[in-house]
Amino acid sequence: MVFGTVFEMLGAITVGARTADTIKNGIIPNSAFRGDAGVQMLAFTCALAAASSWVMWCTKHSAHVSSTYSLISAVAGVGVATVGASQVQWGWNDGKGLGAIFAGLGMAPVISAGFAATIFMLIKFMVHMRKNPVPWAVYSSPFWFLIAGTICTLSIVYKGSPNLGLNKKPDWYVASVTMGTGAGVALLSAIFFVPFVHSRIVKRDHTVKWYMFVLGPLLFKRPAPDHADRAAVPNYAVVQDDEHSSVESIRSHTDPKPDDVLPISTSTQDTRENEKRLVNTEASQRSYKELEAAGEERLHAALRKKKGPIGWAMRTLHENPMGPGQIYELHNMKILAKRIPAMLVCGALYGLHYDIHAAQTGTEGTPEGARMARVYAHADKYPNEVEHTYSFVQVLTACTASFAHGANDIGNSVGPWAVIYSAWSTGNAAASKASVPVWQLAVLSAVISLGLITYGYNIMKVMGNKITYHSPSRGCSMEMGAAITVLVFSQFSLPVSTSMCITGATVGVGLCNGTFKAVNFQRVGLLLLSWIATIPIAGTLGGVLMGLFLNAPHFSS
Structure with a gap:
């Protein structure tokens, strides 16, 4: 949770302003409000209220809906109620209109499934299909640290936040910093992580503590205990063989x-x-x-x-x-x-x-x-020693996924909030075209993390239990595939649903078992139904709220 919060804020601050600008300016044109800051504030407040109400109701009932499409639909509904359907940007609008955004509804899960399945099949051929997969898992792990470190750095440096000026750097700077950081992470993992995991898994040394990773290559010379019949690793079976669950x-x-x-x-x-x-x-x-x-x-x-x-x-x-x-x-x-x-x-x-x-x-x-x-x-079960190695890799891929989530989903809340704050502080609707301040990105990313910590388990138990069989090697593939997809869409300023991306990645990895029976398509169908229902429901809620407030009896000034 701590790492997730840190990387969520990092992704929001460095990349999140791009998608925020799309939501606050790309759906309802600023000119439609005719300089009326009060109406603009009310419009985006109703959109936030409608979207958050729908998402919270779905979360309570463990329905994994998209907060991105909830807010976008609510903004569109508010726009219809405020300035009429003709003023809402239904088309492509240079990649910022509803046509471009909703195109991701079909593309994102499929692309994410492709990325995740490719990564997992690479792990499967490199490690799982070997006669002795444990050493292969240990010695190939720096490669995955290289991939995760490179993706995170690339998303920060290449077309990052305008507030940091990183989007104006030359290509050689982007390439050198990105590859250098990824290679540095891989080198550190080879020096410190590989000897540590080798001692715990290959040598089956129960006496190695977590803080001994600082010894690095010296752990290779550490003598193994005499009676080590198996490595001291957790049981990663989804269903544990105990008296209550099997x-x-x-x-x-x-x-x-x-x-x-x-x-x-x-x-x-x-x-x-x-x-x-x-x-x-x-x-x-x-x-x-x-x-x-x-x-x-x-x-x-x-x-x-x-x-x-x-x-x-x-x-x-x-x-x-x-x-x-x-x-x-x-x-x-x-x-x-x-x-x-x-x-x-x-x-x-x-x-x-x-x-x-x-x-x-x-x-x-x-x-x-x-x-x-x-x-x-119908899912293959792999040795716990191998999965234990990927549990460490999954920490980094989870951080990468948190970074991608912050880079994309922060626009859901900070876009409307930036409009409301600008209109309130200046009294001028046109001020909403200004860039999003960093402090707003930081505050709202912290609030997103608070929601994850306190109420996110309702969605975790669906994604972790009810779609397909999970394990660390599968999990890191899912997270990496979803993260790559979200970051690609963010670079084009397109808010895409992380919910849809991780669901698509989960299905893609599940199908790598070689049979459709390894995926619970009934649950996937219910998720798809909730995604489709989100668009009219959130849009209608936003439009009705705006219509009620805008046309309520009031005293003339």
């Missing part, structure tokens, strides 16, 4: 057969088998909401055992339920005095501690759980 338990809960319940036997073993099957049959008859609530309660029980603020808050809420009667009863007011601080702590920290993979336990015994079990069964 593919087999999902299958048995979701597909009971009439002959599953056997006659009661006199033997102890048969009796136990009977009991297990009776429990499975009973579980399959529970409603979806009951199963989901049971899974959520297991998650909450785990959080209550934690130390620190989140554990205290969850225990406080659990031990102090509201009593009978209305909220204004004296005993309930005393309980509220304890609950409110705990609720605030939970609101701030719950998303940080939410385990999206453990959340799958809420789907046990449901058709969705069985469907995902079938999807996961």
Whole structure:
């Protein structure tokens, strides 16, 4: 989360002004407001209110909709209500009109899928298909650090923020800085990262701590422990084989057969088998909401055992339920005095501690759980040692994706805000043509990160669990493919949906398993439906809000 926040702000400040300018000036021409700063302020305020309301409702229901297209549609709807449909830039408009923006609705997911699939297939041929893939994963990792470092630097230097003047640098400067930075990152990874991972995975040295990476090549000479039968790496299986969540338990809960319940036997073993099957049959008859609530309660029980603020808050809420009667009863007011601080702590920290993979336990015994079990069964599983190597690479690719997200999505909020602030501070609608100040980019990127930390888990559990099988090598391919697509579109000042890009990349990598059955196309179809519905719904909300406020009874001056 810390790295994500830093790179989100970096992408917003260095590149984000380009897409912000498209949203604030490219859809509704400034001349349409005829110098009326008040109407212009109201228009973009209604657009923000409509788009944010729709996105928040969808997020609550785990619908991964595009905030980019929500705002663009709301701005278009506001424009129709304010100055008429003829004044809205429906066409290409030099790459800044609605025609150019909505062209990305079809192009971005496909392009992102192509990039991500290409990257993953390269990893698959270089590493996963080898007889001994672990050394190949370790020694090829600097290449991916080179790619990620180069992409980040290129997006900053080449056509970066006008406020930094980087877009005026000569080609030789762009090429040398970009390649130099990428090569430097790759060299540092070869010196410090490769020996560290080699010791932990190839040598299976359990005694190597994270801070020992500073020893660099000296770790190659470090003797390996005598009894190291396997590397001490986490289990990266999406569905963990424990008492609450496993593919087999999902299958048995979701597909009971009439002959599953056997006659009661006199033997102890048969009796136990009977009991297990009776429990499975009973579980399959529970409603979806009951199963989901049971899974959520297991998650909450785990959080209550934690130390620190989140554990205290969850225990406080659990031990102090509201009593009978209305909220204004004296005993309930005393309980509220304890609950409110705990609720605030939970609101701030719950998303940080939410385990999206453990959340799958809420789907046990449901058709969705069985469907995902079938999807996961068609995906190849790779050694945890290999995936552990790519988990480090994924940190950098996630930072790159955060950078790309900040570079693109900051325009969603800062474009209208820049218009509102300029019109308010100057009283002149024409002032909105000025460049976006850096401080506005920084403030709003911080607010985006706050939303990610506090409420983003609703989308994470969909993207991480319900489309295809995930692993670090797949994840870094998805993030890199989406990041490249977003940055390419940003360079042409086109706001493109990061939601659509990462979804397209996820599907592209899922199809690399060689079968359509490795992708949950039902969930993809629901996402596509929500994307299409976003355009009329957000546009209508924005237009209706603007029409109500603009035509409300008022006193003449």
